[in-house]
Each structure stands twice: as structure tokens, then as C-alpha cells.
Amino acid sequence: MSTSRPSPARTSRGPRPASIARVxxxxxxxxxxLLGYALRRAQxxxxxxxxxATAGYGITPPRFTAxxxxxxxxxxxxxxxxxxxxxxxxxxxxxxDWLVGRKLAERRARADDGRAWGLYLTxxxxxxxxxxxxxxxxxxxxLGARLTAAERRALLRLLDRVAE
Amino acid sequence: MSTSRPSPARTSRGPRPASIARVxxxxxxxxxxLLGYALRRAQxxxxxxxxxATAGYGITPPRFTAxxxxxxxxxxxxxxxxxxxxxxxxxxxxxxDWLVGRKLAERRARADDGRAWGLYLTxxxxxxxxxxxxxxxxxxxxLGARLTAAERRALLRLLDRVAE
DNA sequence: TATTGTTATACTCTATAACTATA
DNA sequence: TATAGTTATAGAGTATAACAATA
Numbered sequence: 001m002s003t004s005r006p007s008p009a010r011t012s013r014g015p016r017p018a019s020i021a022r023v024x025x026x027x028x029x030x031x032x033x034l035l036g037y038a039l040r041r042a043q044x045x046x047x048x049x050x051x052x053a054t055a056g057y058g059i060t061p062p063r064f065t066a067x068x069x070x071x072x073x074x075x076x077x078x079x080x081x082x083x084x085x086x087x088x089x090x091x092x093x094x095x096x097d098w099l100v101g102r103k104l105a106e107r108r109a110r111a112d113d114g115r116a117w118g119l120y121l122t123x124x125x126x127x128x129x130x131x132x133x134x135x136x137x138x139x140x141x142x143l144g145a146r147l148t149a150a151e152r153r154a155l156l157r158l159l160d161r162v163a164e
Numbered sequence: 165m166s167t168s169r170p171s172p173a174r175t176s177r178g179p180r181p182a183s184i185a186r187v188x189x190x191x192x193x194x195x196x197x198l199l200g201y202a203l204r205r206a207q208x209x210x211x212x213x214x215x216x217a218t219a220g221y222g223i224t225p226p227r228f229t230a231x232x233x234x235x236x237x238x239x240x241x242x243x244x245x246x247x248x249x250x251x252x253x254x255x256x257x258x259x260x261d262w263l264v265g266r267k268l269a270e271r272r273a274r275a276d277d278g279r280a281w282g283l284y285l286t287x288x289x290x291x292x293x294x295x296x297x298x299x300x301x302x303x304x305x306x307l308g309a310r311l312t313a314a315e316r317r318a319l320l321r322l323l324d325r326v327a328e
Numbered sequence: 329t330a331t332t333g334t335t336a337t338a339c340t341c342t343a344t345a346a347c348t349a350t351a
Numbered sequence: 352t353a354t355a356g357t358t359a360t361a362g363a364g365t366a367t368a369a370c371a372a373t374a
């Protein structure tokens with residue numbers, strides 16, 4: 001076989017499929033008692049599910065978040081988007097460039113403020129957002145498959161309190 | 165005030181202090197119902213606590229994990245360390261270089277396998293590990309400060325099940 | 329042949345700082 | 352002066368691929 005890869009549906013390079021299975025014979029010491037470490041492990045599992053749900057779309061968690069936020073908040077500014085994502089404005093700009101470059105979103109001039117853009121999903125972006133929301137929701141349900149509905153609610157509530 | 169920063173105890177550049185406060189006036193749509201998003205938010209809060217606990221030590225979560233693992237598993241190999249951290253061997257090597265460069269760990273030849281190193285904490289590394297464990301444990305408790313002891317236990321258990 | 333550690337290289341994400349144009 | 356967006360640059364972290372020594 002040559003070096004060319006058929007690559008079934010691998011548009012994205014998958015930033016982090018990193019599994020983090022327990023290594024047998026290793027003593028994890030204090031790590032097993034830390035909330036922070038348990039969170040990290042759970043989040044890696046969540047990332048894994050997320051990438052499985054969005055394989056082939058080139059979507060990362062921040063990109064998904066951006067699509068959802070633009071869909072629910074038409075006309076939002078890049079600075080607001082940056083605040084939601086907890087990243088620098090320059091990063092929000094690159095993210096927006098990515099979305100615009102794929103015709104998923106567009107920048108429109110604002111009447112009230114000549115400095116800022118209003119960000120909007122295109123029809124294509126809205127369709128993708130809907131599709132991804134469906135997929136991510138399904139995979140998220142699978143993530144909590146080992147939990148009862150009540151446990152799932154409890155976990156969500158506990159996590160919210162930890163996050164402040 | 166000039167541009168020079170006294171910077172009390174800022175040895176590390178703090179890879180991600182990124183706060184991710186709720187932005188007022190923004191509709192988070194489906195994000196508020198996703199376990200994965202709740203995990204992400206909680207983990208960012210945990211990261212924040214972690215960096216506060218280890219400020220000035222140049223410690224990152226993987227470095228802390230490595231110190232703990234080496235302390236509890238003397239003679240562990242770089243490949244095993246990589247597996248625990250869920251990173252490539254080349255990354256484990258760089259991490260080890262960092263530890264060795266600061267005289268926190270050392271590589272010792274192995275009797276049974278000429279290819280592999282055995283990794284050990286130095287006396288200095290063991291002291292730092294103990295100090296950091298104390299600090300991280302204290303900050304981790306603060307992370308769950310809004311939870312009762314029973315809730316904390318429940319959360320830990322639920323997270324373990326989510327992480328498989 | 330397979331594995332350990334290593335080296336070289338590249339890519340993603342994010343940050344900072346300086347610049348412009350508006351406010 | 353302050354803010355929105357932009358540009359340029361840099362750094363951390365991690366990945367892949369190829370190589371030498373050893374198993």
C-alpha cells in the first residue's frame with residue numbers, strides 16, 4: 001500500500017482522540033481522591049464521544065459552541081463570542097474566519113456601531129448546527145448511559161455548582 | 165506605572181487561566197443541557213483552582229501527575245508514564261527531560277531491560293511532590309466547598325462511571 | 329520483528345502586543 | 352481615551368515518522 005490514505009470520513013485531524021485508560025499495575029495515589037482528576041478523566045471521555053459524534057465535519061468543541069451561540073444569538077459580536085468561549089479576541093476572529101470561509105456564518109455591518117460586526121449563521125450554517133445538535137445530543141445521552149435519569153440530573157446539578 | 169511587571173511568584177506562564185464566566189444576555193441554548201458542556205465548565209474551574217494551588221512552581225496538570233506517578237511507582241518506564249497520561253512517548257520524554265533538568269527526577273539504567281529507563285524522584289522531587297500534593301488537595305477541597313461530604317462522594321462516583 | 333527511547337518536524341490552539349477605525 | 356476588529360508573532364502541547372539499540 002502506498003502512502004495515500006483513503007480516509008473514509010476524516011476531514012478533521014482530530015485534535016485529541018487521546019484515550020486515557022487506566023494502566024494496570026500503576027498506583028494512582030492521591031489522584032484517585034481528587035475531584036479535579038475525576039473531572040479530567042470524565043471530560044476526556046466526553047471529548048471522545050464528541051469527536052465520534054462530529055467525525056468528518058472538522059468540528060471542535062469551540063466551533064460547535066460558536067455555531068450554537070450564533071444560532072441562538074443572531075447578531076452577536078466577535079468580542080461577545082470570545083467572552084463566551086473564554087478566549088482572546090484574536091482567537092474568536094480566527095474561529096469566525098473559519099466559519100465564514102466555509103460559508104457557515106457571515107459578518108454583517110452594524111447600524112449602531114461601525115466598529116463591530118454582527119455575526120449570523122447562513123442557511124447552510126443553521127442546517128449544520130441543527131444536524132450537529134442532534135448528533136451531539138445523542139452522543140451526550142450515550143455518555144450518561146450508565147446513569148439513570150435522576151442520576152444524570154443530579155450530576156448536571158453538582159457540576160454546575162462546582163463550576164460556580 | 166511602567167510596563168515592567170514585578171510578578172510576585174510567576175515562574176510559569178500559566179497555560180490556561182481562562183475564566184469562562186457566564187456572559188449575561190447570551191442564550192446558551194442546548195449547551196445548558198449537555199453533560200459534556202457542564203463537564204467542560206467544571207473542569208475549567210478545576211484548572212483554575214489547580215493553577216492557583218501551584219502558582220510559582222511552573223507546574224502543569226501533566227507535570228503534577230508525573231510527579232505523583234513517579235512517587236508512587238518508582239522505576240516506572242517512560243512508555244508507562246506516556247500511557248498513564250494518554251500522550252505519545254515523545255511527549256513523555258520531553259516531560260521527563262523537564263523533570264530531570266530541574267533535578268526533580270532521574271533516569272536509572274535497568275538491569276532487566278537495556279532499552280528502558282527506570283524513572284525515580286530525587287529527594288528534591290519527592291519533597292516537591294509532597295508539597296504539591298498538600299496544596300492541590302487543599303484547593304481540590306475548596307473546589308467542592310459548595311458540596312457536602314456526601315455530595316462530594318456522590319459526584320466522584322458519578323464521574324467515575326461517566327469516565328468508564 | 330517488536331519495543332524503548334530518541335530526534336526531527338509539523339500542526340493546533342491560544343496568547344500578547346501593536347495597529348486602525350470607530351466611539 | 353476606550354473599544355472592536357485585525358495582524359503579526361510566539362509559545363505550549365502534542366502528534367507522526369524515522370532511527371538506533373536492545374529484546
